[in-house]
Amino acid sequence: MPEQRPHGSVWFRADERPARPRLSRERIVTAAIELLDAEGVEGFSMRRLAARLHAGTMSLYSYVATKEDVLDLALDAVMDEIELDGEDAPPKHWRADLTGQLVQSRRVMQRHTWITALIGTRPLLGPTSLARSERFYAALERAGLSGPELVAAVSTLFSYVHGYVAAENVWRSRVGTREDELDLRRRAQRHVVAHADRYPALARNAGLDRVGPGPDGGADLGGAGLGDADPGDADFGDAAFGDGFARGLDLILDGIEAALGRGTVRGAP
C-alpha cells in the first residue's frame, strides 16, 4: 500500500513531520554497534538496522554506501572505548603502559565479540584505530626501540592480543549465553579426554587454563579453569594475574626487554 492518502489522514496529527535529517552517520553507527552487540555479526542486516532506527531500509544508503561501510565505521567507532587514561597519570614505565593498553584492548574485544570476527576481514585504517596504533608506536619508541625491531615488536604484541582474544571469543561467538559457552568448552574437553590415546599430551593438559587455539586454530579446550572475569567490568586493570593472557604477554615483554638490554632485537642470523 504505497500511501494511498497524502500522508495517512489521521484527524489529530499533532506535531509529526519532524523535519530535517532524522538520520545521520553517527546515529547509524551507534545503532549498528548496538545491533552487533545484540545479534552478532551474522545477525546483522541492513533491514534490521533500519528497523532499529524506525527508518526505511534504503534511507541508510544516503549516509553510507554499503553494508561493509557500516561495519568499517562501527569497528573504528568502537575502538575508542579503549580508555587511554590520558593526561592525569604521569608517563608510566613503558612496560606498564603497554600492558595497560593491551589489557584495555582485550576488555573491549571481550565486550564486543564481533570485533575479532571483523578484524580478520578488513584492514583497520579509521582515525581511531590509527590513533591507537600511534600511541602504541610512541610508547615503544620511548622504550628505546626503532626501525625494524620496533615494527616487529608492535606487530608481535598486536598479533598476540588479536589472536588470543579471537580464540577466547570463538567459544561464545554463537548466540551463546554464558551457559552455552561453558557447555561447549566442557564438551570439547570431554571429547579430547575420551580420545586420550590419540591426543595424550592434549588430554594431559586439558582444563588447565583458559587456553586459546591458534594458527591452525588449535585445540585447547579451556576448562573454565579460572575462567575470565566478567568481560564487563571486572578489575584486572593491572594485568599480571593468573590467566593465560597475562602470562603470555609477560613472556613477550620479557623477550622485548631482553632484546633491549642486548641493544638489538636479535636480527636474523
Place this chain on the structure above:
Amino acid sequence: MPEQRPHGSVWFRADERPARPRLSRERIVTAAIELLDAEGVEGFSMRRLAARLHAGTMSLYSYVATKEDVLDLALDAVMDEIELDGEDAPPKHWRADLTGQLVQSRRVMQRHTWITALIGTRPLLGPTSLARSERFYAALERAGLSGPELVAAVSTLFSYVHGYVAAENVWRSRVGTREDELDLRRRAQRHVVAHADRYPALARNAGLDRVGPGPDGGADLGGAGLGDADPGDADFGDAAFGDGFARGLDLILDGIEAALGRGTVRGAP
C-alpha cells in the same frame, strides 16, 4: 519443467545412470576448498558449490547438515596440508621443531586466505586440528614445560601466528589480485604519511617492514618492504629471515627459552 519424460528420452543413451552415491562428503569438501580458494569466503554458497559438482543444490544436504558444517569440514581438511616432515628426520631441537611447524602453518594460511577469516568464527575441534595441536603440545613438553606454563606457551605461539597471518591476509582478502594488494598498502601508507601531524610515530615507521596490525586491528601499513615471498611455494622453510614474522617468533621463543632457564615461566607476581 519437472522431467516430463522418464529421463529425457534420447535414443542413444549410452551407459548413463552412473549408479550409486555420486556424491560424498569427501568430494564435497574437496570442491568446497577449491571454491573457497577461488571465490573467498563471501563468494562461497551452497548453490555455487553444487554447481561445481554438477549436482543439484539440495543433494548436498544428504551429506551435510548445514553450510556451516561444510565450512567446518573444509577448515579441518585443509589443515593437513601442514606437512610435519614426519619420521625420516631425527627429532630436531624443540626450537627448530616449533619454528618449522609454525612456518608451515603460516604458509598454509597464506595459501588459503579464507582460513584466517574462518578461524575467528569457530573453535577448531576436528581430528586434523587436534592432531596438529597434539604435536605442538608434545614438542613443548619435550622442551621441559608443563602445567600452566606449557599452556601459556602454546597459547601465546598459536595466538601470535594466527594474529600475524590474519593481519597479513587482511590486505588481500578482497578478490584482490596481488596488484590490488600492493595498491591498497601503498594507499594506506600514503594516507598515514599525509597525516604525519596526527600520527608522527606511525609515519616515521611506515613502510619499514611488512608489519601487521593487531588487537584493535592496528595500523601498520606495510610498505611492501620486502613483501612476503609468494605464498604459493616460496622456500622459506628455514624461517629466520628478514621478515617480521620470524623476528616476532624469535622474540617469543627467546622469552620461552629464558623462562626455561629460570625454571618457571614467570608466574604472576
Place this chain on the structure above:
DNA sequence: ACGGATTTCCGTACAGTGCACGAAAGGCGG
C-alpha cells in the same frame, strides 16, 4: 522376473538478504 523398499537425487518454494531505481513528501527561497 518382478514388485516393493531403500537410497540417492533434486525441483520448487519460502523467508530472508544487499542494494538500484525512482517516486514521494517535507522544508526552503522567491
Place this chain on the structure above:
DNA sequence: CCGCCTTTCGTGCACTGTACGGAAATCCGT
C-alpha cells in the same frame, strides 16, 4: 503560490540457506 532541493523510502531484482516432498535408480526378497 510556485519551483527546488533535501531527505526519506516502496518496490523490484538477483541472490542466499534450507524445508519439503516427489522422482528416479538401485537393491533385495521372492
